[in-house]
Amino acid sequence: MAKEKGRKVIAQNKKARHDYHIMDTYECGLVLTGTEVKSLRQGRASLVDGFVQIDGHEAWLHNVHVPEYSQGTWTNHTARRKRKLLLHRAEIDKLESKSGETGHTIVPLSLYFKDGRAKVEIALARGKKEYDKRQTLREKQDRREAERTMSAIRRRQRA
Structure with missing residues (x-):
């Protein structure tokens, strides 16, 4: 099986661009379980209520809905669990300091596969x-x- 190339968008958060001034964007990886990846490959996810929070120098993605995999067994994941984001330490520190300022938040913009790996584009944003x-x-x-x-x-x- 040949490895897939390019970018395959799974979900976009169009409301985020309407509700926020986008100041800076970052591409980061996600720590996922097997059934989550299979569910994403079916093109099913929702970023509508999603946000990013930094806890203990780690970035976490909250409230992103990845539905349970239909052929999953007892190993299936919960739909709205928090997922760890993979970022460089300097990026996490920068996001942590900027999001601490009044009116700033970190929101997910899109969820996609890039060269076979699940990625999420997040943005440092200020509410409009x-x-x-x-x-x-x-x-x-x-x-x-x-x-x-x-x-x-x-x-x-x-x-």
């Missing part, structure tokens, strides 16, 4: 206020409107 969310939506709509207008002009010029 309600008016920031509205402004982001307005900018997105304005950008979309401008692109539509430009493509309409290009179509008229070609015809």
Whole structure:
């Protein structure tokens, strides 16, 4: 069996990009059991309520839902257990100091397989206020409107 190459996305947390200002992103590995990996390979996971917490100089991923493996036996995992993240010591120390500041948190952005290994992309983020969310939506709509207008002009010029 040939080893798979590239990046296969399992789950994304789109709400995180809406609710937070993303300041810095990190790619890290996960410590998983066998049934968790099999369940992820079926493309089943949810990052919606997930967050990262640093306890005793170790990073832990909380509230990420990986459903039980359907063919699993008594060795099956619990769906919302905390999972250890694999990061370099310097990265953990940096995240620990930054997340201690007021209003900062660490959220998972996406869960994927990279060259056959399960990875999670986490981000150091600061919560957006309600008016920031509205402004982001307005900018997105304005950008979309401008692109539509430009493509309409290009179509008229070609015809």
